Amino acid sequence: MHLLDLKYGESLGEPQDNKMVEASEEIYSSLHQQFKGDLLRPSDSGYEDARVIWNGMVARAPALIARCADVSDVQKAVRSASQVGILTAIRCGGHSLAGFSTCDGGLVIDLSRMRRVTVDAGARRARISGGCLLGSIDTATQKAGLVFPSGVVSHTGASGLILGGGTGWLTRRFGLSCDNVEGFTLVTADGSLVRSDSKENPDLFWALRGGGGNFGVVTEFELRLHPLTSVVFAEGLSREGDIRRLLERWRDFMPEAPIDLKWNIDLRLAPHARKVPIELRGRPVASNSLVWTGNPDHGRPYLEHALSLCSPDSVSSGIVPFTDLQTMADSNFPHGRRYYTKSGYFTYLDDRTIDRMAEAVATIPSSGIQIELAYLGGAAARIAAQETAFGDRSAPFIRGRTPHGSDPSADVRNVSWIRDLFNKLRPAMKPGVYVNFMSGDEQDRVPEAYQERWDRMVMVKSHYDPNNFFRLNQNVPPQKTPCEKVIAIRIQN
Numbered sequence: 001m002h003l004l005d006l007k008y009g010e011s012l013g014e015p016q017d018n019k020m021v022e023a024s025e026e027i028y029s030s031l032h033q034q035f036k037g038d039l040l041r042p043s044d045s046g047y048e049d050a051r052v053i054w055n056g057m058v059a060r061a062p063a064l065i066a067r068c069a070d071v072s073d074v075q076k077a078v079r080s081a082s083q084v085g086i087l088t089a090i091r092c093g094g095h096s097l098a099g100f101s102t103c104d105g106g107l108v109i110d111l112s113r114m115r116r117v118t119v120d121a122g123a124r125r126a127r128i129s130g131g132c133l134l135g136s137i138d139t140a141t142q143k144a145g146l147v148f149p150s151g152v153v154s155h156t157g158a159s160g161l162i163l164g165g166g167t168g169w170l171t172r173r174f175g176l177s178c179d180n181v182e183g184f185t186l187v188t189a190d191g192s193l194v195r196s197d198s199k200e201n202p203d204l205f206w207a208l209r210g211g212g213g214n215f216g217v218v219t220e221f222e223l224r225l226h227p228l229t230s231v232v233f234a235e236g237l238s239r240e241g242d243i244r245r246l247l248e249r250w251r252d253f254m255p256e257a258p259i260d261l262k263w264n265i266d267l268r269l270a271p272h273a274r275k276v277p278i279e280l281r282g283r284p285v286a287s288n289s290l291v292w293t294g295n296p297d298h299g300r301p302y303l304e305h306a307l308s309l310c311s312p313d314s315v316s317s318g319i320v321p322f323t324d325l326q327t328m329a330d331s332n333f334p335h336g337r338r339y340y341t342k343s344g345y346f347t348y349l350d351d352r353t354i355d356r357m358a359e360a361v362a363t364i365p366s367s368g369i370q371i372e373l374a375y376l377g378g379a380a381a382r383i384a385a386q387e388t389a390f391g392d393r394s395a396p397f398i399r400g401r402t403p404h405g406s407d408p409s410a411d412v413r414n415v416s417w418i419r420d421l422f423n424k425l426r427p428a429m430k431p432g433v434y435v436n437f438m439s440g441d442e443q444d445r446v447p448e449a450y451q452e453r454w455d456r457m458v459m460v461k462s463h464y465d466p467n468n469f470f471r472l473n474q475n476v477p478p479q480k481t482p483c484e485k486v487i488a489i490r491i492q493n
Contacts, residue, residue: 020063020086020087020105020106021063021105023063023084023085023086024041024062024063024064024086024105024106024107025063026080026084027064027066027077027080027081027084027086027107028041028064030080031066031076031077031080034076035066035069035073035076035077036068036069036070036072036073037066037067037068037069037070037073037113038065038066038067038113039064039065039066039067040064040065040067041063041064041065042061042063047065050065050067050110051065051102051108052094052335052336053091053094053095053096053099053101053102053335054093054094054095054096054101054155054335054336054339055095055096055097055099055337055338055339056335056336056337056338056339056406057099057338057339057340057411058098058099058102058440060099060102060103060104061104061105062089062102062103062104062105062106062107062108063105063106063107064106064107064108065107065108065110066107066108066109066110067110067112067113068109068110068111068113068114069113069114070114071114071185071187071193071219071220074109074111074114074130074187074217074219075187075191075192075193076191077107077109078109078187078188078189078190078191078217078469079190079191081107081109081469082189082190082191082467082469086106086107087103087105087106087107087472088103088106088107088108088109088469088470088472089101089102089103089106089107089108089109089472090108090109090111090213090217090470090472091108091109091110091111091112091157092111092112092130092131092132092157092158092159092160093112093131093133093155093156093157093158093159093160094112094157095153095155095156095157095160095161096160097339097341097436097437097438097439097440098438098439098440098442098474099440100213100440100472100473101160103472109217110131111129111130111131111159111217111219112131113131114129114130114131114132114219115129115131115132115133115136116128116129116132117129117132117136117137117139117140117141118140119140119141119143119144119146119225121144121145121146124146124224124225124226124227125182125222125223125224125225126140126141126146126148126222126223126225127220127221127222127223128158128220128221128223129219129220130159130217130218130219130220130221131157131159132157132158132159133154133155133156133157133158134150134151134153134154134155134156134157134158134161134326135154135155135326135327137150137158137223138150138154138322138323138326139323141225142229142321142322142323144225145227145228145229146225146226146227146228147170147174147225147226147227147228147229147322148177148180148223148224148225148226149166149168149169149170149171149173149174149175149176149177149179149180149226150162150166150168150170150177151166151167151168151177152168152169152326152328152329153329153330153333154326154327154330155330155335158177158221159218159221160212160213160436161177161436162177162178162181162221163178163208163210163211163212163213163218164178164210164212164434164435164436164474165177165178165209165210165390165391165434165435165436166178166436167374167376167380167398167434167436169231169262169291169293169325169326170226170228170262170293171262171376171378171379171380172259172260172261172262172375172376172377172378172379172380173226173259173260173262173293173378173379174226174379175378175379175380175382175383176210176380176383176390178208178209178210178388178390179209179379179380179383179388180223180224180225180226181208181209181221181222181223181224182197182198182222182223182224183195183196183197183200183205183221183222184196184197184204184205184208184218184220184221184222185218185219185220185221186208186215186216186217186218186219187216187217187219188215188216188464188465189216189464189465189466189467189469189470193219194216194464196208197222203456203459203460203463204460204464206387206388206389206456206460207389207456207457207460207461208389209388209389209390210388210389210390210391210435211389211450211457211460211476212435212473212474212476213470213472213473214457214461214465214470214473214474214475214476215460215461215464215465215470216464216465216470217470228293228322229321229322230319230320230321230322231291231292231293231319231320231322231325232290232291232292232296232299232303232317232318232319232320233289233290233291233317233318233319233320233325233328234288234289234290234292234303234306234307234315234316234317234318235287235288235289235290235314235315235316235317236288236307236310236311236314236315236316237270237276237277237280237285237286237287237288237310237311237314238285238286238288238309238310238311239280239283239285239311240283240284240285240358240361240362242286242309243267243284243285243286243357243358243361244354244355244358245309246265246286246288246309247265247286247349247354247357247358247373248351248354249309250263250265250306250373250375251348251349251354251397253305253306254375254377254396255377255396257302257375258294258302259377259378259379260292260293260294260298260299261290261291261292261299261302261303261306262290262291262293262374262375263288263289263290263306263375264288264289264290264372264373264374264375265286265287265288265289265372265373266286266287266289266370266371266372266373267284267285267286267287267357267358267360267361267364267370267371267373268284268285268287268361268364268367268369268370268371269282269283269284269285269361269364269367269369270282270283270284270285270287271367275314275316276314277311277313277314280311280314282367284361284362284364285361286361287370288306288307288310290303290306290307291325296319303317336406337368337405337406338404338405338406338407338408338411338414339404340404340411340414340415340418340439341400341418341437341438341439342400342418342419342421342422342439342442343398343399343400343433343434343437343438344398344399344422344425344426344429344430344432344433345391345392345395345397345398345399345429345430345432345433345434346395346397346398346399346428346429346430347394347395347396347397347430348397349397350428352428353425353428356421356424356425357371357373357425360421360424363417364417365410365413365414365417366404366405366410366413366414367405368404368405368406368414369404369405369414369417369418371399371421372399372400373397373398373399374397374398374399374400375396375397375398376393376395376396376397376398377396380393381393381394381396385452385453386452386453389450389453389456389457391432391433391434391435391449391450391451392430392431392432392451395430395432398434398437399425400434400437404418431448431451432448432449432451433445433448433449434449435449435474438474442474443474443475446474446475446476449474450476454476457476458476458477458478458479459479461476461477461478462478462479465478466478
């Protein structure tokens with residue numbers, strides 16, 4: 001079922017029914033006297049605000065929201081839900097692009113009250129609770145002059161980002177978010193509290209670094225931090241006629257670029273904003289955003305080279321505090337906007353692919369649509385593919401598409417355009433997909449995300465979640481038991 005085809009009141013393959021309502025009432029009855037947090041039902045004050053998630057394309061109505069106050073609340077909620085067998089979603093920041101942070105008629109285990117951050121400056125380590133947002137981590141770590149490499153929008157939930165891999169401005173310098181996790185504490189499907197690191201439950205530690213929410217509710221992450229307080233940030237707009245040359249330059253330049261340089265390109269329609277030259281407003285452009293994390297003087301020639309194909313009136317550059325960098329994109333990705341993405345990797349951007357991208361910009365149907373291009377490599381590429389569950393690191397170009405607007409009536413037109421361009425570009429892509437950039441209609445691509453790591457993922461899933469309780473995610477189904485296999489054969493015969 002496509003995300004676009006979902007109607008209000010429907011769930012991902014699990015429609016609301018009386019049994020689910022009865023199950024939610026059973027859970028409420030078992031929890032309400034011992035639960036420290038909030039239990040919200042549709043008739044309760046605060047429910048309407050609590051059920052809304054970031055992606056405006058996904059509107060669902062859970063029968064019960066369990067807003068946990070601590071780890072014991074999480075354990076109680078998981079045990080009750082597992083025993084009853086109710087459809088359960090896990091919400092941290094509510095930023096799941098696919099809408100997995102919620103469900104219809106089921107239970108949402110909400111960690112938004114669990115946002116504690118503890119920093120050990122001397123050891124360059126931090127412990128964060130499972131409901132933390134990226135902004136809360138940045139605020140705490142910057143007080144010690146340290147950073148955790150994460151995403152680019154401060155109101156993103158850290159848990160989902162990290163478990164899916166985690167890319168952002170610091171990926172080339174310090175690696176993926178999941179590469180900088182020293183340990184996890186999580187509640188598994190039977191309500192147990194499990195610790196996982198390189199020595200304790202190492203298979204689970206491997207799987208959690210890129211394997212998404214398949215294995216449990218992570219209630220605490222132990223993070224490795226790095227010294228950094230400011231960066232050089234530069235930006236500029238390239239005219240439509242320069243897009244092809246720009247992409248060729250970017251393709252050829254980035255493989256040898258220093259790891260201090262992160263250069264992202266968005267192909268889009270220029271906004272009608274004061275800082276945009278009048279002649280470019282509303283026109284197809286390439287929006288260049290660059291971050292230099294090293295000595296500012298050393299970065300100047302690289303930034304000048306990158307921006308040389310930009311309209312001079314659109315170029316700006318300067319040293320910015322890291323916390324400012326981390327909030328720059330917040331207004332571009334607000335709660336409630338309609339988000340749909342198709343993405344993939346390129347080992348190399350051949351000329352035909354560049355031509356198709358440049359041609360596509362002229363046909364963009366909405367000012368909200370962007371074709372995003374980011375070059376990975378650097379520290380992220382130094383980790384061998386088999387060291388974590390995260391996908392193939394050998395393909396350095398990643399492409400994603402982001403918000404397409406706020407008008408529901410434009411969904412069909414905009415999503416169709418996105419799918420059509422993806423299909424045109426797909427033949428040049430390397431197999432693989434970043435799970436955090438997957439929309440709700442792409443469950444069939446999950447094996448593609450993990451490829452040769454799939455069998456190991458299934459083994460870990462089968463051990464920690466044999467009944468697939470945690471299935472609202474980019475799901476890795478557990479192995480069927482011998483009994484289940486016999487039943488399946490009998491039904492088929």
